[in-house]
Amino acid sequence: MITVFARCRVHYDGRAKSELGPGDRVIVIKPDGSFLIHQSKKREPVNWQPPGSRVRLELRENPVLVSIRRKPRETLEVELEEVYMVSLFRAEDYEELALTGSEAEMAELIFERPELIEPGFKPLFREKQIKHGIVDILGRDSSGNLVVLELKRRRAELHAVSQLKRYVEALREEHGNGVRGILVAPSLTSGAKRLLEEEGLEFRKLEPPKRDRKSRGRQTTLV
Amino acid sequence: MITVFARCRVHYDGRAKSELGPGDRVIVIKPDGSFLIHQSKKREPVNWQPPGSRVRLELRENPVLVSIRRKPRETLEVELEEVYMVSLFRAEDYEELALTGSEAEMAELIFERPELIEPGFKPLFREKQIKHGIVDILGRDSSGNLVVLELKRRRAELHAVSQLKRYVEALREEHGNGVRGILVAPSLTSGAKRLLEEEGLEFRKLEPPKRDRKSRGRQTTLV
DNA sequence: ATATGCATGTCGTAA
């Protein structure tokens, strides 16, 4: 990884287009082609290039770092007015992040303990493709109704209710009116609650579980 | 801004929870509290803390960088096993990004040249709050119908059609059936097209304009 | 390659 402290101007053209006047920034270039330009505020880089981009240094009046992405074609040019520091870091790293508390783990939990939704609930499919989208969990209740679950790891917003409604309507068109929709989340915004109730959809409160040592991709032994 | 090259372990607990085993990473700490940990791949930091977090250095067996955010309470601990470099950069920067090609500029364009939607179209409101959400543009057509526009700066997906459908249904409940919905975007995904047609909604092709020198927040003189 | 949806999303804006 290369890190540069410099006063620079930045020109970007691609999906959008931007200009950034002169100022001091931290530039990070990764071996996978990722290119980050950070101002002294915010979590987000002010400009960037994603992995797979190709970088080169051009010598014009000022040296210019040029990073190019194809597909979509995007160009990032960093005009270096003054370079305060350049450093190369040969970083060795074989570890991957192990994260827990995701929506995927809420789904696992529901398959393990379906009674968390309601007595007699039977989950049947996970990430089931239907006519207009992909349902988080599709199952049946004790009365034989189809039940669509839409899971959210955080407070559910209008967006989540729209999603659930879209799935329920698609399934009702195919399977008739015996289709229920349940939004499963730790909580609901006011607007989400209003739309949910108006549409005759339901809500079950469920927090995303924080398990021990959830490793990327596949779940390891539980305690 | 402080930049550290180090072999470290990372422990995060907050909205979710994660562990990252030992490896070489680049750490950036900004004066606004932003805290970034970058591995040698991907545009995204593997762990982070947003602006407003408070950082301190604790001396245990190893030195540990602790960054804490309140509301929500989130803790990030970086256990430094070996520090290769530490550097402080007093970055002076008074410039802001000027970006063009946004959805906001599509809206401006439509207010300037409403015939891009159709002859006789009259835009009335921008970002208009309605019962279930906020409509991008609300206007009337030459026949006196209410017209809802949903704008997307890039290829529109199912998500965009769901949004438009939610707005149109909310307005139909209030104003009766003389309500049209038009998705305005450079293109449509296959699934978006299918749902749009099934719902009797419409599509107008429009690219986000790249103007000269669009500055943050307010638009400057056009050529 | 396209389509779909999650994310510790982050960020800006309005009520």
Added chain:
DNA sequence: TTACGACGTGCATAT
């Protein structure tokens, strides 16, 4: 503060 939606979203996954 909460709600809502954009973002050059990035990213993984399935087709």
